[in-house]
Amino acid sequence: MPIPIILDCDPGTDDALAILLALASPELNVLAITVAGGNVGLEITLPNALALVALAGARVPVHGGADNPLLGEFLPAHHIHADNGLGGVILPPGPPPAPGIAADAIRDILRGAPEPVTLVGIGPATNLALALATEPSLAVHVRDIVLMSGGWVRGNITPAAEFNAYSDPEALAILLGTGHRVVFAALDLTDQALATPARLAVWRSLGPGRCLRAACDIQVAVPPSARLGGQGAPLHDPCVIAWLVRPDLFTAFPAHVSVDLAAGPDRGRTRLDRSGRTADNALVLDTLDADRFFALLGDRFASLP
Template identity: 30%
Template sequence: MNLMTKTPLIISTDPGIDDIAAMTIALFDPAIDVKMIVPTWGNVALNYTLQNTLNLEKFLNTKVPVVVGANQPLVRPAISAASVHGETGIAGFEFEKADDSLVEKGLAATKMHEAIQASPEKMTLMGIGPLTDLALLFKQYPEDLEKIKEVVIMGGNIGHGNHSPLAEYNIAGDPEAAQVVFQSGIKIKVAPLEVGNKAHVTPEQMERIKECGEVGKMLHAMFSNIHETDGSNLIKIFDPTAVGIMLHPELFTMKEANVEVELAGKYTAGATAMDFLSDKPNAEIAVDVKTDEFADWFIQGVKIAEQGRK
């Protein structure tokens, strides 16, 4: 594939087990040129998400610049998902510790701005953690909005939440930041909680992933340590759905909606009110996924990563 046809991408992430899977797929997909990774606070504290990002790149033998993102939400106290992902965010696999040679000094918003302005192609942004850094970018550099192709988000929920009854974790972590992003006027694609619940792999498919080599063994070890609250043996791989809706929207049913983030509610803070009847939509929402085809794509992505890291 001609390099000029690759989509330039900046990933904002809080690894996190499923973030590791999403980055692994994205870093080696032939249609993507990952320009920068911005680890942020989220599933666990920033010191862990930063180190997890660097360790993954060392493991994969990639050299994408890493810029340190936000260490807390815009307004609220930080929350944590260490009970799901383990204290360091990646329970189940011990990476060799990487140095910080890939870290580029500077504020994340400014470094993203510089990359966006330097890119001959419009930049795509992927938010698979709290959206703090994307909100800071949009507020600090509004001139960048016209140079952004789209924002792809794993977050939000149509119905029941996973952080609270009505809020999904990534959005609940920084609802004010999410509202800034949804109000930006940029084209937005959303893989909500429901599509992540459905885009699972079975234990049998996870065994196929394990057989893909060192990358497969790494993902198998981590996903085997996720503690699903519903007791299901299906392995839900939420964040890779963001890569999926960016590259293969044909695997999903997408519907337009107007999305507003609840900021004030005592019991509903962080809820994403998705109005599919609105005549002023601001996002495309994935409401269904072809589960088997998605799993096949995911397994193929692991194989490509295994070949690419050598």
């Protein structure tokens, strides 16, 4: 049976590809897409999510949510995602958003769910944290929490912190404190999903579909990562969707994860403890079969309109 999920995002170039992958995967039942600010402002991320769902020909409700983290403000990453969040690629506009704000929609879905729902977060964790912190009893209706967040060796927004974790570390701490296992696709894993020109050329050869073309155009527009030697740009967010669909592409290990909430240079740093002295609260994705990952994405994008 398909896994019921709520996909929380901030599109964003890699969010865009993750959304398309989720909508192309029969292993998943996408109950709703909820949207926060993050990579760019909510006034951009929400129309982007609506446009992507329409492009895929899907009928999934899209709810707008938090335009700021629990504390402070989101700091956009225009240098990666461009002013429109999609690398400058223009998509036809989608329909209006579904009524209600994201946190309310998440709570409503969990209350009425006939089976536990997996919460998938590929942006700042604000919407998910607001939903669970304001009605903690709903945690019994959650199957797993799966996040693209964190980094164990280095960050990508500060030397210490990964972008999503840094954008709302208090929200991430709330999810880590729910008592549910949190699955982490952190930078150490997602950096292995390097979209090189050769891999994107293979995608382009797979067909003429509008979703495949958009995925290629969006990813080509992402600047190569100097942090990774300029060979391409990592596809962070699609990794969590791929793990749900094809866990055999990954290796993983249990660990305890915490996040630094203090002001200063370590704010948003995620800390990994494998000593066994603290109870495991996370499953950490460790390695990725990158060639099979890119083959999966190409095949799924080509299956869309």
